[in-house]
Amino acid sequence: MAQQTEEHRRGRLNRQRVLQAAVSLADEVGIDELSMRRLGQELGVVAMALYKHVANKEELLDGMVEEIISEIDPAVIDPAAGGEDWKNAVRLRVLSARAVLQRHRWARQVLESRTNQTPAVLGYMDSFIAMFLAGGFSVDLTHHVMHAMGSRIWGFTQELFDDSAGPGGGTGGEMSPEAQAAVFEEMAARYPNILQVATAASHDEGSVVGRGCDDQFEFEFALDLLLDGFERLHRQGWTSRQAKKAQAKGS
Amino acid sequence: MAQQTEEHRRGRLNRQRVLQAAVSLADEVGIDELSMRRLGQELGVVAMALYKHVANKEELLDGMVEEIISEIDPAVIDPAAGGEDWKNAVRLRVLSARAVLQRHRWARQVLESRTNQTPAVLGYMDSFIAMFLAGGFSVDLTHHVMHAMGSRIWGFTQELFDDSAGPGGGTGGEMSPEAQAAVFEEMAARYPNILQVATAASHDEGSVVGRGCDDQFEFEFALDLLLDGFERLHRQGWTSRQAKKAQAKGS
DNA sequence: ACCTGAACACCGTTCAAGT
C-alpha cells in the first residue's frame, strides 16, 4: 500500500497493461508472491477488477508466457539462415530463449507447470520445427528430435538441484569452519562419489565443496551433445521404423 | 468425511505412517488436492497434529520423495554389473526409476519444484555417479554427464505439452466432426509445421490430429542419444579443459 | 507426549451492487 507509482491512474486497465504489470511484478518479487490481490494492488485496483481483463489466474499465467515469448523471436534469428545451417540456427535460437528466460526467472517454473497450447507457444514451436525441416530432416526424425529437445527449446533444463547451495545443505555460507569440516567428513563417508565430482568441479581448488557449477557451460554441453546426435541420425537417414525393426531383431 | 477406513485408529501416528498416507493420498487424488487438512482427515486426526511428526509441508514433500526413492533401488540393479557395462546399468536404472515415477504421477512435479538435498536424493545421485566412474569415466566427464542427464536420472523429461490432448486444444474429444475440421483448417493455416509432424506421428493414419505420442519411445530415444554421446566422448578421452581451449581457438 | 480449537494471515473466485 502507498506504493502506487505514477504507473497507475494511467487511464483504464486493459489486458495488455495487466499482463505487463504481472510480468514485471513477477520479475521483482517472484512467482510465489504473485497473487491476484497483490497484482491488483500494484495496479491501484482491487483484485476482482482483474477478472474483467483475464478470465482467471491460469489465463494470466498463459498471457505472461506469451509476453516473454515475444521477447525471444526478434532476436538473433536470421530467417535466411536455416538450410544447411540448421544446427547453428537452432543453437542461436535456443540460446536467445535462454537469455530471455534468465531475465524472467519465474518463467521456467510457469512453463514447466503449464500445458501450454496458446497461440504464442504453438507459433514458437512451429517455427522451431521449421528449422529442422529446412535443414532437410524428415518429418519423422523431426518429431522425435522435438521430443528430445523438450524444455530445451526454451533454453532451460531441469537442474538436479538448485546450485546456490553446496551439496552439503542449503546453508553452507553461514557455517563455521569447524561445522563445514564436519559436513565434509560426513559427505566423504556417505556420498564419496558426489564429493569427488563436486570438488573436481570447484575451480578454486581450496574450497571444500564445489559451489557454483557453470550453468551456461553445462547447458551448452548437453545441447551440443543432442545436436550432434541429431546430425548423425540425419546423415544416416534414420527413421523410427528402421529403429523398430532393428530393435525387434536385436534384443 | 466419513471416509475413515480401518486404516486409522491403528494406534498412534508416527512419521512413517504420515508419509505413507501422504504418498497414497497423492496417488489417489493428485498433489494439488494434498493439503495438510485433508491428509489429517485421512488419518482421522486434525491437521495440526501432523506438525508433531513433520516440521512443515516442505518436509512432508521431501519425505514423500524419500519414500518413492526407496522403491527404485531394489529394482533391476545388479551391483556386479557396472564396469564395461555402465551403459546398460544406467539404462536399466533410469527405466526402473521411470516405472516408479509412473506409478506416482505427482512425484515428477514435486521433484521439479524441489531443491532436493535430502539423504535419499544424495544417496541416489551418489550411486548414479558410481556407475559412470565404474565405467571408467573421468571425474570431469562424469560431472558434465550428470548435468546433461538432469531430471532424466529420475526417468522423466520435461514434455513440451501434456499429451492427453491433441495439438489443437484441450478438448478435442468433445468436438463435433465439423468443429474438428475447422480446427484442422485453422491449424493448417497457422501452424503448418506442427501439423505435419503431428499427423505423421499418428499411427492410425485416418485420424485428423496425431493424438498420443509414444512417451516411452520418445524417452528412450533421447536417453539413448545422450548415452551414445557420452560413450563417444568417453572413448575420445574428452575433457572440459580441451573443449575450452578448442573454443578459445575456434570461434 | 501427543492431540485439539481457535485464530491469523493469507489464497482464487462468485456475485450482486454501485458508478
Place this chain on the structure above:
DNA sequence: ACCTGAACACCGTTCAAGT
C-alpha cells in the same frame, strides 16, 4: 462498461490449552 465489497471455501501455520 468498468470497478467494488462482502462473502465463500479454501490454504499453511502458531500457540495456548486440553488429556
